[in-house]
Amino acid sequence: MSITTTTKPAAAVIQNGVNVTALFDTIEAVKREPAIAGFQFRAANSWLGGGRNRSTIKGFRGAGREDDARLQPFTLDADEPAVLLGEDRAATPVEFVLHALASCLTTTMVYHAAARGIAIESVDSTLEGDLDLRGFLGLSAEVRKGYQQIRVRMRVKTTASSEQLTVLSKFSPVYDIVSNSVPVDVVIETSAP
Amino acid sequence: MSITTTTKPAAAVIQNGVNVTALFDTIEAVKREPAIAGFQFRAANSWLGGGRNRSTIKGFRGAGREDDARLQPFTLDADEPAVLLGEDRAATPVEFVLHALASCLTTTMVYHAAARGIAIESVDSTLEGDLDLRGFLGLSAEVRKGYQQIRVRMRVKTTASSEQLTVLSKFSPVYDIVSNSVPVDVVIETSAP
Numbered sequence: 606m607s608i609t610t611t612t613k614p615a616a617a618v619i620q621n622g623v624n625v626t627a628l629f630d631t632i633e634a635v636k637r638e639p640a641i642a643g644f645q646f647r648a649a650n651s652w653l654g655g656g657r658n659r660s661t662i663k664g665f666r667g668a669g670r671e672d673d674a675r676l677q678p679f680t681l682d683a684d685e686p687a688v689l690l691g692e693d694r695a696a697t698p699v700e701f702v703l704h705a706l707a708s709c710l711t712t713t714m715v716y717h718a719a720a721r722g723i724a725i726e727s728v729d730s731t732l733e734g735d736l737d738l739r740g741f742l743g744l745s746a747e748v749r750k751g752y753q754q755i756r757v758r759m760r761v762k763t764t765a766s767s768e769q770l771t772v773l774s775k776f777s778p779v780y781d782i783v784s785n786s787v788p789v790d791v792v793i794e795t796s797a798p
Numbered sequence: 799m800s801i802t803t804t805t806k807p808a809a810a811v812i813q814n815g816v817n818v819t820a821l822f823d824t825i826e827a828v829k830r831e832p833a834i835a836g837f838q839f840r841a842a843n844s845w846l847g848g849g850r851n852r853s854t855i856k857g858f859r860g861a862g863r864e865d866d867a868r869l870q871p872f873t874l875d876a877d878e879p880a881v882l883l884g885e886d887r888a889a890t891p892v893e894f895v896l897h898a899l900a901s902c903l904t905t906t907m908v909y910h911a912a913a914r915g916i917a918i919e920s921v922d923s924t925l926e927g928d929l930d931l932r933g934f935l936g937l938s939a940e941v942r943k944g945y946q947q948i949r950v951r952m953r954v955k956t957t958a959s960s961e962q963l964t965v966l967s968k969f970s971p972v973y974d975i976v977s978n979s980v981p982v983d984v985v986i987e988t989s990a991p
Contacts, residue, residue: 622848624883631883632935642931642941646893650900652921655815658904660897662889667931668881675879679889683901686868688861690817690824690909696855696872698902698972700839701894704853707843708876709891710984711851713934716883726991728845738835738860741906741971742825745832751974757984767986774984778934779891781944783975784982791903791950791967793960798919 623719641669656691657684699752702783703732709779710757717773718765726762755783816912834862849884850877892945895976896925902972903950910966911958919955948976 617626635642644667650660663678664671683698685691696704711728718725733756740750761770774780810819828835837860843853856871857864876891878884889897904921911918926949933943954963967973 622850627883632937635932635935635937639932639937642935642937644929644931646890646896646927646929648893648896648900648925650897650904650921650923650925652904652908652918656905656909657815658901658921660900662893662897665879665893667879672879672881674881675886679893681889681894681897683897683905685905686858686860686865688865688867690820693868696874697839698898698905698970699975700841700855700858700872701874701898701901702972702975703839703841704843704855704874704876705891705894705898706982707841707853708851708894711843711845712849712876712878712891715845716849717936724991725845728843728851730843732841732843734839736837736839736971738837739828739832740974741969742828742835743910743969744825744828744835748835749974749978750969751971751978752980755980755982757982759984759986761986761988762991763988764990765988767988770986770988771984774986776934776936776943777891778929778944779895780982780984781933781942782892782895783980785942785944786979787945787948787976789899789948789950789973789977791952791964791973793952793954793963793967795954795956795958795960795963797957798917798955 620719620722621715621725623716625719628716628720638669643667656689657682657694659683699734699736702752703734703755705779706755706757706783707732709777710759710774713777713780714759714761714770714774717776718763718770723765723769724763725765728759728761730757730759732757813912813915814908814918816909818912821909821913831862836860849882850875850887852876892927892929895945896927896948898972899948899950899976900925902970903952903967906970906973907952907954907963907967910969911956911963916958916962917956918958921952921954923950923952925950
């Protein structure tokens with residue numbers, strides 16, 4: 606009997622491309638020390654003129670420390686189409702909401718299915734969001750500014766039931782953010798040009 | 799006197815890079831025919847394995863018709879960092895929410911300022927979102943899955959007051975989406991692999 610044999614790690618269990626061994630390790634670590642579950646995500650944005658602006662996303666805090674694994678920031682542009690007086694060089698802010706929602710529902714479903722041993726072969730989704738521009742334009746106090754309704758249709762190749770996958774997908778943070786309310790504190794500082 | 803002289807359009811008024819003449823034309827058109835204010839934005843997303851997926855965003859309906867001005871779709875990837883068991887090839891879904899919020903607050907402030915003749919020279923913002931992973935992991939029914947709080951700090955070079963800009967920025971559709979609740983209908987269809 607050698608110490609190398611007894612300390613050799615078991616092969617990680619991978620399901621749906623997710624390292625389930627690491628996922629359960631994370632869950633056990635959070636159960637032991639709930640404070641490490643606290644994450645802070647960040648973005649910095651600069652206006653580029655007209656309807657164009659650019660975010661840079663790099664650092665975040667999580668697992669009890671400042672995460673420094675990202676060496677380069679992710680750069681994300683936003684713009685408006687011509688009908689909304691932009692140059693159409695990037696997706697609009699409200700389209701980014703649909704991307705965030707689609708990606709979060711998908712990842713959440715895949716991770717939670719993996720933790721339960723449910724194999725998923727493919728996930729494809731389409732999203733539609735209805736928005737009445739009178740809210741943004743301030744033309745009607747009865748019309749809200751954001752989406753009035755979002756419809757998500759997901760098609761999943763799996764042996765699991767749609768009922769079970771629906772329950773799993775609703776662990777999604779972005780589903781919670783959009784379908785419930787988040788306190789948003791906006792502070793604007795001005796300086797003379 | 800020639801007909802070309804009398805039908806020559808007046809030079810468009812541009813403020814903050816926004817065509818204010820076109821903006822007021824839009825407002826007048828919506829007042830005459832409110833139905834053209836109805837927009838539908840869309841996204842399609844496919845899972846790429848593990849925490850990775852990709853959205854394509856192209857068509858939308860607005861101004862009373864299907865907009866076909868976009869010739870190529872915008873492609874947006876999402877991923878998770880290593881600490882969340884991903885490959886860190888793209889921003890996370892919850893970081894996309896911060897980008898959507900930053901870009902929408904900025905564009906909304908700039909457009910509404912332009913309509914009021916307020917010159918803006920620069921806008922820079924930083925955003926922070928607090929998220930407790932116990933919600934996503936299903937480890938506590940008391941902890942919500944999404945952001946518990948989002949803080950936005952905007953620095954604007956302008957002669958306008960921060961109070962006025964705060965009012966203008968809150969016409970933002972994504973601010974409304976995040977700070978209030980949107981009905982989200984999720985339908986999942988399954989098929990055997």
